[in-house]
Structures are given as C-alpha cells and as structure tokens.
Amino acid sequence: MRHATIMMGVLSAALLTSTPAWVQQAPAITSTTVELPSGDQLFPGGSDADAINNNCLACHSADMVLNQPALPKAAWESEVGKMIKTYRAPIDESDVPAIVDYLVKTKGKT
Amino acid sequence: MAHHQHDARTQALSRRTLLRTMGIAGLTLASSTAWADGSIRLPIAGEPRERPLTHEFPQKGDMILQRTRPPLLETPMEVFDRGVFTPNDRFYVRWHWAVIPTSVDAGSFRLTVRGHVNQMLSLSTDDLLKMPRVELAAVNQCSGNSRGFFSPRVPGAQWAHGAMGNARWTGVRLKDVLDRAGVKSGGIQVRFKGLDEPVVPEAPDFKKSLDIDHARDGEVMIAFAMNGEQLPLLNGFPLRLIVPGWYSTYWVKMLSDIEVLDRPDDNYWMATAYTIPDTLHANITPGQTGVKMVPISRMTPRSFVTNIADGASLPSGANADIRGIAFGGDTGVAKVEYSVDDGRTWQLATLGEDHGKYSFRRWQTNLPPLAKGGHSFMARCTNLAGDVQPAEPNWNNSGFMRNVIEPLHITTT
Numbered sequence: 001m002r003h004a005t006i007m008m009g010v011l012s013a014a015l016l017t018s019t020p021a022w023v024q025q026a027p028a029i030t031s032t033t034v035e036l037p038s039g040d041q042l043f044p045g046g047s048d049a050d051a052i053n054n055n056c057l058a059c060h061s062a063d064m065v066l067n068q069p070a071l072p073k074a075a076w077e078s079e080v081g082k083m084i085k086t087y088r089a090p091i092d093e094s095d096v097p098a099i100v101d102y103l104v105k106t107k108g109k110t
Numbered sequence: 111m112a113h114h115q116h117d118a119r120t121q122a123l124s125r126r127t128l129l130r131t132m133g134i135a136g137l138t139l140a141s142s143t144a145w146a147d148g149s150i151r152l153p154i155a156g157e158p159r160e161r162p163l164t165h166e167f168p169q170k171g172d173m174i175l176q177r178t179r180p181p182l183l184e185t186p187m188e189v190f191d192r193g194v195f196t197p198n199d200r201f202y203v204r205w206h207w208a209v210i211p212t213s214v215d216a217g218s219f220r221l222t223v224r225g226h227v228n229q230m231l232s233l234s235t236d237d238l239l240k241m242p243r244v245e246l247a248a249v250n251q252c253s254g255n256s257r258g259f260f261s262p263r264v265p266g267a268q269w270a271h272g273a274m275g276n277a278r279w280t281g282v283r284l285k286d287v288l289d290r291a292g293v294k295s296g297g298i299q300v301r302f303k304g305l306d307e308p309v310v311p312e313a314p315d316f317k318k319s320l321d322i323d324h325a326r327d328g329e330v331m332i333a334f335a336m337n338g339e340q341l342p343l344l345n346g347f348p349l350r351l352i353v354p355g356w357y358s359t360y361w362v363k364m365l366s367d368i369e370v371l372d373r374p375d376d377n378y379w380m381a382t383a384y385t386i387p388d389t390l391h392a393n394i395t396p397g398q399t400g401v402k403m404v405p406i407s408r409m410t411p412r413s414f415v416t417n418i419a420d421g422a423s424l425p426s427g428a429n430a431d432i433r434g435i436a437f438g439g440d441t442g443v444a445k446v447e448y449s450v451d452d453g454r455t456w457q458l459a460t461l462g463e464d465h466g467k468y469s470f471r472r473w474q475t476n477l478p479p480l481a482k483g484g485h486s487f488m489a490r491c492t493n494l495a496g497d498v499q500p501a502e503p504n505w506n507n508s509g510f511m512r513n514v515i516e517p518l519h520i521t522t523t
Contacts, residue, residue: 027280027335029235033213034168034343039179059208059309061178069156069263079265086378088313 039063045106051098055091056083070109076100147172150186152270153420154258169342171199176267180205180306181344185272190435191416194462194470195247196275198337203344204252204273204358206316209307211364212343219348221287221332225301225370228292235334235348241282244331246354247469249276249437253357253384253406257509262396264509271414271516276437276470279352281333285326287368293322297370300325301377302351304364318360319375320353329354332365354468355440357406357511359384380405384508392511393504409439410513411499413446413473413491418518426482426522433474438493439513442467448475449488453501453515459489467494479522486517 039061043049056065071079077100083089084096091099147163152174162175167183174184183203189196216235223231252273257266267273288300301319308315324330331352334340341347346363353360359379375381385403386392391410394401413436424430436446442464447456462472473489492498503514 026239027338027340029216029239029334029340029348031214031216032340032343032347036168036181036210036212037166037178039177041178060180063175064177064182064267067158067161067176067268068265069158069268071263071265075265086314086382087308088310090310 043102045102048102048105051095052102055089055095055099059083059087059089065103065107068107070107071103072109073100073104076103076108079103150174152258152268154268154270155261155263167203167344169199169344170203171197173200173203174270174272176269180208180210182267183344184269185275187270187272187414187416187419189272190414190470191433194435194465194472195277195337198277198339198342198345201250201275201277201336201342201345202252202273204267205306205344205363207306207308207313209309210344211305214305214343214347214364216348219366221349221366221368223287223291223368223370225368226294226297226372227288227370228294229290231287231291233287238282238287238332238334238349241286243280244283245278245280246329246331246352247276247278247465248352248354249274249409249468249470250352250358250361251275251409251437253359253510254508256512259503259512260505260509261503262505264507266509273358276435277336278338278465279331279333279350280335280338281331281349281352283328284330284332284351284368285328287332288326288370291370293326293370294372296372298322298373299371299375301369301371301375302360302362302365303367303369304346304362305366306364314378316362316379317375317377318362319371319377319380320360322370324353355408357384357409359406384510386508386510387506391500391504391513392506394506396505406510409437410511411439411443411491411493411497412437412513413489413499414516415487415489415518418520420518421520422518423521423523424480427479429479430477431474432477432487433472434489435470436473436489436491437470438467438491438495439497440468441494443471444492444494444496446471446473446489446491448477448490450477450480450485452486453488456490480520482522484519484521487520488515488517490515 043052043062084091149160149162151159163172164175165172176182181203185202189200221233255273256271258268299319303317333350333352349365351362351365384406386406387394388402388404415434417433436443446459449456459473459475490499499515
C-alpha cells in the first residue's frame with residue numbers, strides 16, 4: 001500500500017513538471033475569426049413586452065430571462081434593480097413597473 | 111480599445127436604439143430558434159426545463175443553449191461518458207459581457223504584465239512559446255454548475271451538471287511570467303483581465319484576482335493549448351489562466367492583462383459577485399441574513415453517473431455496468447463508492463487511470479442483479495483530503511458549490 005502511494009506521488013509530480021521543449025512540439029497558434037449568433041430574438045407577448053424589449057436586450061439575449069425559474073415579485077424587482085444599479089443598465093425609471101409586471105405575469109410565483 | 115470591440119459595443123447599443131425606434135419590425139420572436147438541432151429536457155428542479163440543442167456556435171458541436179448572447183453553452187451529459195477528457199468542441203462556454211472580440215490576431219496579440227513590478231512586460235504568444243512549458247490535466251467547473259437543481263430556485267444560469275469539463279492544458283507557469291517582470295515587495299495580489307468588455311462602458315469590467323502566493327505556487331498557469339490544440343475562441347483563445355482546483359470564475363479567458371496589486375482587489379467581481387457564505391459547504395437557510403461572505407475558491411468532490419440517465423429501466427436478473435466520472439475538487443480522488451440501499455451500505459467502485467489530482471477520474475462497477483422495482487443508485491466521491499460528498503444539498507442565494515450526492519432513480523423490470 002505504501003509502495004502504491006509513493007508510486008502515485010511520483011506520477012502526479014511527473015504530470016506537473018515541465019517537459020524539455022524538445023520533447024513537445026510547439027502547438028500552432030493561428031489567428032482566429034468567428035461569427036457569433038446575434039441573439040436578437042424578442043420577448044414574446046406583443047405590446048405587453050414593449051418595455052422589456054426596449055430595456056432588457058442590450059447586454060444579453062431574451063433567453064437569459066426566459067430560462068429563469070418562476071420567482072416572487074420581490075425577487076424580480078431586485079433583479080431589475082440590480083441591472084440598473086450594478087450593471088448600469090440605461091433604463092427609464094418610468095418603464096420599471098411595466099417590466100416588473102411582465103416578469104411577474106410570465107414568470108411570477110407567489 | 112481594439113476596433114472590433116468598438117464595433118461590438120456600438121452594435122449592442124444600437125440594438126437598443128433600434129428597438130426603441132423600430133419596435134419589433136425586422137426582429138424575430140424568441141420562440142423561433144431556426145438553427146436548433148431539436149431540444150433537450152434538463153432534469154433540473156422545475157420549469158422551464160426545455161433547452162434548444164445547437165451547433166450554431168463557432169468551433170462547437172452540439173451544445174445545450176442556455177443563453178445566446180453572450181453565450182452560455184452547456185455540455186450534454188453523454189459527452190462525459192465517452193472519455194476522461196472533454197473534447198474542445200463540446201467544452202462548455204460561459205461569458206459575462208457581450209463585447210467579445212470575434213477576431214484575434216495571433217501576431218499582434220500582447221499580454222501585458224504591469225502594476226507593482228520592476229519591469230512592465232508586453233508578451234507575444236511567440237514569447238510565451240519560448241518559455242519553459244508545462245502541461246496539466248484539470249477540471250474547469252463553473253461556480254454555479256448544477257444551479258438548476260437548487261430548491262428554492264435562485265436566479266442565474268439554470269445549468270444542469272454540464273457547466274464543467276476536463277482538459278489537458280499546456281502553457282507556461284504564471285510564476286515564471288511574474289518572475290520575469292519581477293514582483294516588487296509589497297505586491298499582495300495579482301489581478302487578471304481578458305479582452306472582453308462590458309456593453310456599457312461604466313459597468314464593472316470582468317476582473318479576477320489571486321493572492322500573490324497562490325499566483326506564484328508554480329501550478330497556476332497561462333495556457334495556450336487545450337487537449338493539444340489552440341483554444342477555441344469561446345474558451346478563451348489565445349490565452350487562458352488555469353487555476354487548478356479552483357472554480358472557473360478565476361480562469362480568465364482571452365487573458366490580456368496581468369496587474370500586480372499592492373492592495374486587496376475590491377472590484378465588484380471579487381468583493382460582491384462570486385462570494386459565498388463562510389460556512390460548511392457554503393450552506394445557509396433560505397432567507398438567512400447577516401452571514402459573513404467570502405470569495406469563492408476551492409472546488410469540492412463530485413461524482414456523476416454518465417452511462418444511464420435518471421429514470422432509466424434496467425432488465426432484472428442481469429448484471430448492469432454502471433460507470434461515470436468523479437473529481438476530488440482541489441485534490442485527487444481517493445475513492446468512489448456506490449449504494450443501492452439509500453446510503454445504508456456502500457461498495458467500492460473501480461477507478462480508472464489517474465491523470466493527476468486535478469483531473470476527472472473515470473469509475474465503474476458491475477452491479478449484481480437488483481430485485482424488481484424501483485431503486486436509487488448513489489455514487490459518492492471522497493477526495494485525498496478525506497472530504498466526502500454530503501447527503502444533503504447545500505443552499506445559498508447564488509446557487510454556488512453544489513456537491514451533494516446525486517441519486518439516480520432506476521427501475522428494474
């Protein structure tokens with residue numbers, strides 16, 4: 001058993017030491033250009049969704065919000081508050097009640 | 111700021127203006143995800159459980175779509191059944207801010223080392239390739255992996271168990287880079303930043319810090335390769351910080367700036383976000399307040415079954431091969447045990463090859479026939495420090511550090 005432990009110790013040490021450069025081939029690092037999906041889908045709900053569509057799509061796509069569990073109204077209020085205060089979301093104060101309403105209606109929990 | 115980043119931010123902001131002025135014209139509804147390859151139902155604690163499966167992201171195969179912009183892509187569980195290393199094109203993806211450069215020029219890219227150092231450095235990838243090279247197998251796991259199983263539910267990415275992956279990372283020791291710059295006495299932390307930027311300029315930029323002794327422990331590294339190839343852009347091309355045994359929040363992607371600090375980092379992503387209750391398993395009672403919070407750090411042991419899903423049926427009267435993966439967290443796997451009697455008795459599973467203490471470890475067992483009916487199969491990992499997965503789930507407001515035993519319900523027919 002002691003023998004086995006020592007062997008293991010040697011093994012993990014070996015995994016951490018640097019291998020002389022001549023053993024390893026230099027990996028190629030080549031310039032990369034990609035395209036990312038735009039994530040421009042709107043919140044469903046027609047005009048009920050106007051406020052959330054106008055204010056909540058700049059930093060992340062709607063699926064971030066739509067995949068959230070149902071939450072109590074207070075939790076949604078604090079989420080919207082966090083977006084404004086912490087993440088500096090440029091949101092019109094007057095739109096906040098309509099946004100919270102939408103969230104409570106579609107993803108609310110008592 | 112690089113030109114392409116400017117573009118991305120302008121685009122993000124004009125998206126908002128556009129919405130204001132044009133309303134819904136020209137944009138699609140959230141339900142029409144034309145590019146989905148079907149969907150998957152996640153076994154999380156509640157609705158919505160349905161997620162699209164997508165291959166629409168660059169350098170990625172089929173992934174579970176948690177969020178399109180900025181991308182949150184989860185690795186389907188069956189990928190972990192195929193091997194101990196997670197292929198680059200199936201490795202999970204997690205970003206905070208949507209201004210992600212979509213083009214990185216390997217020749218002009220520079221990593222800056224600055225702050226409380228004797229000599230500021232500006233290193234190209236060629237400079238790093240000339241330095242002594244190290245390789246290490248390590249699990250990268252999101253702090254919020256498995257958040258979707260928290261009950262009561264908490265906001266945040268509703269991951270099942272696939273916000274983790276294991277890779278062989280190749281690069282240089284952070285210590286060697288810091289030594290080259292020469293840390294001045296009084297340097298107490300090292301702060302890391304990548305090329306990604308907030309959408310709104312005054313919002314908190316994503317930055318993470320490690321204590322100087324941790325940064326210089328010879329294990330923390332700057333990786334330029336993952337499983338023998340350059341990193342996929344969405345996993346941090348061209349350079350990523352590797353912090354073995356620690357949650358992924360510290361593994362800064364597209365690492366471009368290293369700053370030695372002579373004061374503790376009080377930026378939002380260290381001081382407020384990614385903090386946990388300073389309690390065993392970061393566990394509190396829902397609603398509990400006045401708890402001391404500390405930055406999240408070391409990972410804890412976990413284990414998963416990978417070849418059968420929750421709710422599977424097995425033929426009675428026959429042995430069943432059950433296998434999976436485990437990891438010890440910040441140290442190696444000592445053992446994986448399983449129980450088919452709700453945790454009353456435990457048997458040892460057979461461990462697979464050891465790829466080092468920070469790696470996934472495969473385990474397997476040949477289960478003797480079970481009586482007809484419903485059973486629960488539990489696996490639990492004990493790490494080399496003697497830390498074992500708990501039987502009760504933890505809870506905290508952020509959905510961090512889940513490592514409870516995850517029972518699997520099976521029916522023998």
